[in-house]
Amino acid sequence: MRQSIEVDEFKHRNPVPAASRIGNMVMSGVISAKDAATGHIPDSLEDQCRAMFVNLKAIMAAAGVKPEDVLKMNVWLKDVSDRKALNDEWNALFPDPASRPARHAHLLVGKEGKSVIVCDFTAVILDK
Numbered sequence: 834m835r836q837s838i839e840v841d842e843f844k845h846r847n848p849v850p851a852a853s854r855i856g857n858m859v860m861s862g863v864i865s866a867k868d869a870a871t872g873h874i875p876d877s878l879e880d881q882c883r884a885m886f887v888n889l890k891a892i893m894a895a896a897g898v899k900p901e902d903v904l905k906m907n908v909w910l911k912d913v914s915d916r917k918a919l920n921d922e923w924n925a926l927f928p929d930p931a932s933r934p935a936r937h938a939h940l941l942v943g944k945e946g947k948s949v950i951v952c953d954f955t956a957v958i959l960d961k
Contacts, residue, residue, distance in 0.1 A: 838896040842869030843888050851892045857958040859896045863909075864888050865951050874947050881950050882918040886926060889952060900926055902956040903934040909941035911949040919950065 837850035838859070845851065845862060852861040865888065866874050866881035875881050893899070908919060916938065927933040934954075941951065 838892065840888075840891050840895045842891055843867075852896050854896055857960070859898050859902075859954075859956040859958065861889075861892055861896075861953045861955075863951050863953055864892060865948055876947065878912075878915060878949050879918040879921075881948070882922045885950055885952060886922045889954065890926070893954075893956070896956070897958060898954075898956040899959075901932065902958050903927075904955050904957050905935040905937070906952055906954045907937050907939060908950065908952045909939045911941045913938050913940055 834855070836854045838852035838854055838861075840851045843851050843864070849862055851864075852859055864885060866884035867888070868874070868884060869888070869891075875884055893903070910916070910919070919938075923933075923936070941949065
């Protein structure tokens with residue numbers, strides 16, 4: 834049975850949940866850097882990366898996902914050549930180089946506003 838994962842701090846405008854879970858599989862929708870309390874999107878890529886990872890972790894927690902459960906992340910960037918800020922947050926969440934999820938960077942096009950980075954994830958919740 835499918836379960837919608839809702840996070841009060843991260844509501845979509847459209848009638849879709851932040852993530853969806855069937856069994857031990859979880860897939861998120863697009864996760865932005867929008868601050869839940871203010872609706873503000875930070876100006877710099879570094880601040881957007883930090884805010885996006887805050888939202889990512891909130892959605893993961895609501896779905897019962899731990900970092901080691903994440904199988905893949907897709908990241909969309911306005912400038913795919915500038916990944917330092919992304920890699921800093923990535924390394925903090927996934928510090929073990931022998932146990933990181935796959936990741937694919939895409940060019941972010943057509944996104945209105947000042948967003949320069951968004952992501953999504955797929956996870957398999959491991960029984961331990």
